[in-house]
Amino acid sequence: MDLNLRGRTAIVCASSQGLGRGCALALAEAGCALVLNGRDEDALAATAAAIREATGARVATVAGDIAEDATQEALVAAASGAPDILVNNNAGPPLRDFRALDGAAMRAGLEANMVTPIRMVQRVIDGMVERRFGRIVCITSAAVKAPVAGLDLSSGARVGLTGFLAGVARSVAHANVTINFLLPGLFDTRRLAGVHAFAAAQQGIDVDEAAQRARERIPAKRFGAPDEFGAACAFLCSDKAGFITGQSLLIDGGAFPGVL
Incomplete structure (x- = not known):
């Protein structure tokens, strides 16, 4: 299937490895130019080189913590200030018993997995609306639907992100801008x-x-394999998915036993 993404520019946060890298590779294979991000500059450079070699895509990199304003600004600037696609991703907080979470740890978790992706959306969404095309995909977690002990902080922050952006998604749908969520199980x-x-x-x-x-x-x-997760991300970013917005797609091999 031609996703009609050739010539689009995608920012993929936290993309030097794992699910972020899987999404970046799939978008490059679909014809996107990429702006990648990660904290480890060497790992980020290696990922960029591998994607360039595999796909011939134009790949820029911005090393740094995605929670920092300077990193966010640099990512948007590297996309010439006009990204067509934003894939929000960030590492989750360490697994721990909820009793061990102090105020600082809880604030850090909310900053990383709720506040930071919202700030990235704020930076790009108006331009997408003006250009009448935008695709925003937020990588959250299967724990949004089926909370897991030890992932309480991650689940709470990502549920908050989903709820916050649910109304935003409806407010920009008229402009062919979509916001969706990918919920990975065990990959x-x-x-x-x-x-x-x-x-x-x-x-x-x-x-x-x-x-x-x-x-x-x-x-x-x-x-799960990161490349199959990336394929789902690329579809949600395509023009074929313009009627899908505000949705949470669970990708967990059938682990969640519910029907909704």
């Missing part, structure tokens, strides 16, 4: 190792056993 990324380690400690088992138990709870009997 084969570096973050998953932390999930297994937390589960192993809670259950008194080794990490390999925790991983096997997690895999068995997924009807698909496997963990």
Whole structure:
């Protein structure tokens, strides 16, 4: 399917690895120019080089913490001030018992996973409305629909982000600007190792056993791959998805047992 994205420019936050990188690669394969972001400058440069080699796409990079104003401004500037696509992504807070969260930790989690993506939307959305095209995809978590112990702060912040942007999405739909949410379950990324380690400690088992138990709870009997997550992101960013907005797409191999 031609997604009609050739010539579009996409900002992909936290994209040097994992799900962010999967989204960036899929958008490059669809013909987008990219502006990538990550804190590790070497990892970011390596990802950019790999995507250029694989796709021939134009790829710019902005190293830095996406929560900082200077980094956000640099990302928009690297997209010539007129990005067509924004993929909001950021690392979640460490897994921990909610009793161990002090005020500073809670504020940091809200800043990273709610405030920062909202600030990025504020920076780009008016231009998208003026140009009558915009696609914003926020990577949240399956824990938005099925909260998990240890991910309480992450779940709360991402639920807040979803609720905040729900009304915004409806306010700009008339201008062919959409805002949607991708909710990953267990994907084969570096973050998953932390999930297994937390589960192993809670259950008194080794990490390999925790991983096997997690895999068995997924009807698909496997963990997700970043490239298939990226494909879903690219579709939501396409002109084919202009009638989809304010939606949360769960990608978890069938792990969530509900029907809504």
